[in-house]
Amino acid sequence: xxxxxxxxxxxxxxxxxxxxxxxxxxxxxxxxxxxxxxxxxxxxxxxxxxxxxxxxxxxxxxxxxxxxxxxxxxxxxxxxxxxxxxxxxxxxxxxxxxxxxxxxxxxxxxxxxxxxxxxxxxxxxxxxxxxxxxxxxxxxxxxxxxxxxxxxxxxxxxxxxxxxxxxxxxxxxxxxxxxxxxxxxxxxxxxxxxxxxxxxxxxxxxxxxxxxxxxxxxxxxxxxxxxxxxxxxxxxxxxxxxxxxxxxxxxxxxxxxxxxxxxxxxxxxxxxxxxxxxxxxxxxxxxxxxxxxxxxxxxxxxxxxxxxxxxxxxxxxxxxxxxxxxxxxxxxxxxxxxxxxxxxxxxxxxxxxxxxxxxxxxxxxxxxxxxxxxxxxxxxxxxxxxxxxxxxxxxxxxxxxxxxxxxxxxxxxxxxxxxxxxxxxxxxxxxxxxxxxxxxxxxxxxxxxxxxxxxxxxxxxxxxxxxxxxxxxxxxxxxxxxxxxxxxxxxx
Amino acid sequence: xxxxxxxxxxxxxxxxxxxxxxxxxxxxxxxxxxxxxxxxxxxxxxxxxxxxxxxxxxxxxxxxxxxxxxxxxxxxxxxxxxxxxxxxxxxxxxxxxxxxxxxxxxxxxxxxxxxxxxxxxxxxxxxxxxxxxxxxxxxxxxxxxxxxxxxxxxxxxxxxxxxxxxxxxxxxxxxxxxxxxxxxxxxxxxxxxxxxxxxxxxxxxxxxxxxxxxxxxxxxxxxxxxxxxxxxxxxxxxxxxxxxxxxxxxxxxxxxxxxxxxxxxxxxxxxxxxxxxxxxxxxxxxxxxxxxxxxxxxxxxxxxxxxxxxxxxxxxxxxxxxxx
Numbered sequence: 001x002x003x004x005x006x007x008x009x010x011x012x013x014x015x016x017x018x019x020x021x022x023x024x025x026x027x028x029x030x031x032x033x034x035x036x037x038x039x040x041x042x043x044x045x046x047x048x049x050x051x052x053x054x055x056x057x058x059x060x061x062x063x064x065x066x067x068x069x070x071x072x073x074x075x076x077x078x079x080x081x082x083x084x085x086x087x088x089x090x091x092x093x094x095x096x097x098x099x100x101x102x103x104x105x106x107x108x109x110x111x112x113x114x115x116x117x118x119x120x121x122x123x124x125x126x127x128x129x130x131x132x133x134x135x136x137x138x139x140x141x142x143x144x145x146x147x148x149x150x151x152x153x154x155x156x157x158x159x160x161x162x163x164x165x166x167x168x169x170x171x172x173x174x175x176x177x178x179x180x181x182x183x184x185x186x187x188x189x190x191x192x193x194x195x196x197x198x199x200x201x202x203x204x205x206x207x208x209x210x211x212x213x214x215x216x217x218x219x220x221x222x223x224x225x226x227x228x229x230x231x232x233x234x235x236x237x238x239x240x241x242x243x244x245x246x247x248x249x250x251x252x253x254x255x256x257x258x259x260x261x262x263x264x265x266x267x268x269x270x271x272x273x274x275x276x277x278x279x280x281x282x283x284x285x286x287x288x289x290x291x292x293x294x295x296x297x298x299x300x301x302x303x304x305x306x307x308x309x310x311x312x313x314x315x316x317x318x319x320x321x322x323x324x325x326x327x328x329x330x331x332x333x334x335x336x337x338x339x340x341x342x343x344x345x346x347x348x349x350x351x352x353x354x355x356x357x358x359x360x361x362x363x364x365x366x367x368x369x370x371x372x373x374x375x376x377x378x379x380x381x382x383x384x385x386x387x388x389x390x391x392x393x394x395x396x397x398x399x400x401x402x403x404x405x406x407x408x409x410x411x412x413x414x415x416x417x418x419x420x421x422x423x424x425x426x427x428x429x430x431x432x433x434x435x436x437x438x439x440x441x442x443x444x445x446x447x448x449x450x451x452x453x454x455x456x457x458x459x460x461x462x463x464x465x466x467x468x469x470x471x472x473x474x475x476x477x478x479x480x481x482x483x484x485x486x487x488x489x490x491x492x
Numbered sequence: 493x494x495x496x497x498x499x500x501x502x503x504x505x506x507x508x509x510x511x512x513x514x515x516x517x518x519x520x521x522x523x524x525x526x527x528x529x530x531x532x533x534x535x536x537x538x539x540x541x542x543x544x545x546x547x548x549x550x551x552x553x554x555x556x557x558x559x560x561x562x563x564x565x566x567x568x569x570x571x572x573x574x575x576x577x578x579x580x581x582x583x584x585x586x587x588x589x590x591x592x593x594x595x596x597x598x599x600x601x602x603x604x605x606x607x608x609x610x611x612x613x614x615x616x617x618x619x620x621x622x623x624x625x626x627x628x629x630x631x632x633x634x635x636x637x638x639x640x641x642x643x644x645x646x647x648x649x650x651x652x653x654x655x656x657x658x659x660x661x662x663x664x665x666x667x668x669x670x671x672x673x674x675x676x677x678x679x680x681x682x683x684x685x686x687x688x689x690x691x692x693x694x695x696x697x698x699x700x701x702x703x704x705x706x707x708x709x710x711x712x713x714x715x716x717x718x719x720x721x722x723x724x725x726x727x728x729x730x731x732x733x734x735x736x737x738x739x740x741x742x743x744x745x746x747x748x749x750x751x752x753x754x755x756x757x758x759x760x761x762x763x764x765x766x767x768x769x770x771x772x773x774x775x776x777x778x779x780x781x782x783x784x785x786x787x788x789x790x791x792x793x794x795x796x797x798x799x800x801x802x803x804x805x806x807x808x809x810x811x812x813x814x815x816x
Contacts, residue, residue, distance in 0.1 A: 037539065037583035037777060045541020121552050123540045174585055189670050190584065190594055191765025191773075215667055218769070219760035221650060222666050226763075228658040229665040380533025380778045387542060388534070401543065 025490040026210040028471070030483060031217045031232040035191065038174035041160040042115055045123035047400065050160035050481040051236075052194055052214050057098075058163035058179035061089055061108065062154050068260075068312070068402065068479030070154050074103065074164055074180065075142075084149030084433050091140045095203040097166045098184040105136040111164045112144070124161035130430075151433045152403065160481060182207040182486055192216060208473075208489035227252060227466065234467035236474060236483050240298035241352070246466055256300055257463040257477035258311035260402040263301070263353055265361060265456030266386075266395045270416035274344075274393065278336040280453035284322035285329035286368045287361065293459050296357035300462040306446035307405045309460050311477060314442040318450040318457075329368040341369025344393040348374060349382040353461065354396040361396070361456075387414045398461045402480050405445050406430075408454060415454060422448045509802065513795045520791045521570050521784075528780045529562065535582045535778040556582050569784065578785035583777050588785045591770060598668055599767040602682050602689070603751035609690035610697055610747065615733075615740075617694070618701025623728055625706060634702065640695025649688035649761045656684060666762040685762045689755060693747050700743050704736035711735075737808045745801035749794045 036048040041058055055063060063073035072078075075089040095103040114120065116128035130150040135143045146153065156162060169178035177185045182204065183196040193215045198207060215232055217223060220239035224246060226232040238254075246252045265287070273279045289303040302310045305318030333339060348358040355376065362372040372394065377385065386392040392414075399407065408417050409426040422445065429441040450457070463478045473487035536552040537544075553559050560568075572579055578588035617637070621630045657665035663684055669677050708714065709732055717727045756768035767786065774782035806812045 035773065038585060044539050045543065046539070119551060121540065121544075121548060121555070123544050125545070125548060126543060189668075189765065190591065191769060192668050192670070192763075215763070216765075217666065217763045219763065221646070222653075222761055222763055225650070225653045225658050225665040229653075229661060231657075231665045231667065378533065378776060380531075380535075380538055380776065383537045383542075384532045384534055388537060388546075399542075 024208075024492050026208065027212070028209050028234065028485070028488065028490075029213045029215055029232045031223060031226060031235045032214050032483075033216075033218060033220075033237060035216045036194075039177040039185065039188065039194070040173040041163055042111075042122050042165060042170075043174065047481040051483045052196075053177060053179070053181075053185075054160040054163070054480070054482040055181065055484040055486055056183040056196055056212070057177050057181045057185055058160070058165070059181050060157055060159070060163045062158040064155070064158040064402075064480040064482070066475045066479070066484070067477060070158055073158070074108075078154070080433070085146045087144045087146070087153065088137070089142045089144065091142065092203055093140050095180050096201050097169070097180055098178045098199055099166070099169060101166055101168060103164065103166070103180050104139040105142045106139075107164055107166055108142045109134045109136055110167045110170070112162075114165070114170060115162065122161055124159060127156040127159055127162055149431050149433060151429060151431065151438055155403065158480070183209075183212060186211075205486070207486055209485060212485055214483075223466075227468075234465070234471055234474060236463075236465045236467070237478075238464045238466040240300055240462070240464050243298060243464065243466070251469055252466055253469045253471070255463075255465040255467075255474075255476050257465065257475070258302070258309055259400065259461045259463045259478040260309050260404075260480070261398040261400040261461030262304060262307050262309065262404075263357070263396070263398040263458045263461050264307070265458060266392075266397060266415060267455050268390060268393055268414075268416055269418075269454060271393060273336060273338060273342060276336045277452065278332040279338065281322065282329040282332035282336070282368060283365065283370070283456050284453045285325045285332065286364050286370070287322075287456050287458070288324040288364055289319070289458055290324075291364070292357050292360050295360045296353045297459065297462060300464060301459040302462075303459050304457045306450040306457055307399070307408065307455075308442070308446050309402075311460070311479070312403075314439045316443045316446045318446060321450050322453065326367055333369060338369070341371060343371045343373065346372040346374050347382065347386055347392050347395045348376050349379055349395070349397060350376075351398070353398060357396050357458065390414050390416060396458075400461070400481070405442065405449070408445075408449055417452075417454050419448065419452065422452075506803075509799055513799060516795055517788070517792060518570075521573070521788055522566075524784050524787050524791075525566050525569070528784055531778070531780075533778045534558075535780065538778055539583065569781065573785070573788060578789075579781045581774075581779055581782050583774075583779045583782075588782050591782060592767070592786060592789060595765060595767040595770045597671060598682075598764055599752055599755070601679075602686055602755070602764070602766065603748060605682060605686040606689040606693065606751050607744070607748055609686055610694035611744065613690065613694040614697035615701055617698040618705060618740075619728065619733065621698070621702040622705035622709065622732075623724070630702075634699065637695040637698045640691050641699070643692070645688055645692050646757045646761050648691065649684070649758055652684045652688055653761075666764070668764050681762075681764075685755075685758050685764060688761075689751060689758055693751070697740065697743055697747070701736065701740050704739045705732055708732045708735045734808055738805055741801050741804055741808070745797045748797050749790070752790065752793060 032048060032051060034048045036052055037044060037046055039049060039053060041049050041053050059073045061073060061075040063071050065071045074092055074095060076092050077090045079088045091105060097103055112128060112131060112134045115122045116131055130146045130148060130153065132145045132147045137143055164180060165173060166178060182199055182202045184199040186195045186197045188194045193213050196212045198210045217226060220242055223235055223239055224242050227246060243254060247254050267274050267280055269275060293299060293301050293303065303319045304310065305321055308315045346358055346362060348354045358374055362374055365372055386395050406426045407413055408415060409423045425441055425445045429438060432438050432441060465474060467474055470491045472489055472491055475484055536549045536556060536558065540549055540552060569579055580586065581588055581591060584591060617633050621633045624630045653665050656662050663680050668681050671678050714727060714731060717731050752767065755766060756772050759766040759769045771783060771786050
């Protein structure tokens with residue numbers, strides 16, 4: 001009895017202590033599933049690096065906004081020469097790195113030259129491939145000359161991999177990141193959390209939060225109790241399967257947005273019988289996207305008919321091209337001389353969209369006579385066997401990079417797809433800056449991929465965010481890998 | 493009665509055990525290195541992702557020292573182990589020993605608290621059950637132990653979280669603030685995980701204690717002790733428990749090794765930065781040098797614990813001191 005009284009008294013005290021603050025809070029704990037391997041966005045592909053640091057600690061010449069738009073950042077404005085090859089960036093003045101040193105044109109030249117150097121290990125080195133030279137005009141003006149006009153250049157400069165770093169700290173950013181953003185790095189308790197605090201001097205609009213902790217929570221089962229206990233106040237990337245426990249709770253906001261993750265059933269286009277168009281088309285007809293989305297993604301996520309996010313302004317709806325039609329699929333297989341079906345393998349990386357989706361797809365393809373052997377693989381194995389060595393028949397993966405339709409034109413990419421017509425469209429697109437013309441070319445590119453049934457286009461990965469109802473300003477969509485906290489605040 | 497001096501055989505015994513331990517370590521290092529070498533996957537490609545060119549991956553492999561000959565890499569690594577130089581993590585690019593030290597600051601206290609808890613619960617329960625064998629108390633206690641063995645510990649952990657963290661809000665639902673945040677907040681965050689780890693272990697230990705005791709209680713010398721008029725309680729504590737300690741100690745030793753690294757599930761549920769999670773993360777990221785070094789450390793720990801358990805046999809059972 002005494003014990004119970006003590007427990008209750010302690011509980012009451014704890015609750016009272018928790019609700020003492022009446023002024024709006026200025027601290028935030030965000031749950032993230034994966035720990036970044038290091039903290040330098042210019043030296044690694046892991047999304048977790050950008051999801052902690054992009055826009056918060058590091059800034060670029062331009063930046064990508066909440067809906068995928070290109071916005072000025074450290075460059076307050078720019079002009080483009082008539083031939084589309086020379087970009088002159090006017091930089092903000094009075095910008096300081098967190099170590100107190102000034103940011104100027106020298107740092108822009110250093111950052112861009114470092115990223116495109118021969119010994120660069122920037123994971124998105126391709127973003128800088130078009131740059132011919134970077135020249136300092138004066139401390140606040142930089143001129144970038146391209147080898148050829150590039151329509152996406154300003155967008156490219158907004159990626160997390162293109163952020164500005166200082167020559168003084170570039171080599172130590174992995175452990176102690178120094179940027180120009182509104183938050184500075186404070187502490188990394190490995191395996192546990194990364195803490196950012198408000199920077200002392202910030203050139204731009206002041207932020208509302210004083211302290212942000214990114215806490216690493218690897219197990220989705222821990223998300224709900226962490227929210228309910230108040231330990232963690234936001235999960236920008238929540239587990240769709242646990243939504244039922246929080247979606248009717250008024251203390252939390254559930255926000256379903258879009259990502260740039262095209263989830264596809266990748267096909268090895270050179271490996272027989274997948275080199276036959278009819279076979280790939282048969283697979284597309286055999287897929288029931290609705291059933292796959294329901295089973296693999298808790299019913300969330302929009303079906304796609306080609307390699308483009310439905311949230312993208314240049315999206316063309318091609319989902320009607322291959323409706324779910326078992327009879328048609330069987331007919332096409334017969335045309336290909338495979339009326340008795342065939343056997344193939346399906347390699348599945350660890351994410352649940354792949355493992356759950358794979359089971360459903362295997363049963364759907366079995367209906368038309370394609371017998372799949374499911375092989376679960378780890379990421380490291382997937383990258384090695386499937387992506388690098390192209391030792392696979394079918395696999396499921398989400399291509400999360402934004403605006404990445406050009407991967408189908410890359411030589412030696414793991415799809416083994418080779419279509420000169422498509423390559424020509426992408427080459428033209430790369431040289432085009434005119435918005436209307438780009439839209440037309442992108443539409444054409446989507447159409448070619450859908451017609452060729454290069455892969456089985458499944459759905460756009462949803463962004464399921466859950467956070468405290470009093471929290472404002474977190475992104476609904478994920479147009480780029482980021483957890484931008486510059487506008488986040490507590491209401492009241 | 494001739495009584496041999498216990499020290500010379502004891503020293504020889506120790507030396508022999510140490511030599512075996514060393515040979516085991518060398519063998520283990522070869523096996524670990526070879527197994528991880530065969531494992532498909534390239535740490536450089538993992539770091540650079542899908543948009544990097546093959547040339548870039550090659551460049552990073554050179555920077556990471558992955559392109560050096562196999563034998564050289566093995567000798568370099570294994571040689572370093574002798575001077576406690578565990579190399580540098582590929583992914584974190586910090587010395588492995590620093591990573592391990594940080595993680596041990598969580599895993600070691602957690603394992604010790606859990607071990608202590610499970611012993612404190614298990615031994616009295618085992619004693620109680622054995623002395624009331626077949627009666628209601630025994631049935632209830634062993635029923636509870638059966639449940640403790642059967643219930644998955646992650647489920648039990650989640651129940652603990654819902655009661656003590658979500659409902660009563662006495663402890664955090666997970667995470668570890670670090671010892672820098674003060675001893676009490678740090679200990680508080682290890683409390684639930686320790687209980688979640690300890691109870692299933694306690695259940696196993698209680699059952700082992702009970703069956704070992706029951707076996708001993710059937711021995712002739714127990715009847716003799718009772719016959720010469722010793723009270724039951726004294727027989728139980730002084731004669732029976734001491735003789736039943738050998739299997740109990742064996743299980744305890746195994747449990748410690750398990751608690752140190754086999755707690756990956758509990759570490760995930762409570763998102764604790766422990767050793768188990770470090771290994772798991774290092775395997776998925778192909779941070780091979782971390783995996784190799786931590787596995788070697790665990791091998792060494794298991795060997796050391798086994799040695800300690802063997803020596804403690806000799807403490808509880810004087811006959812073993814001279815048998816070698």
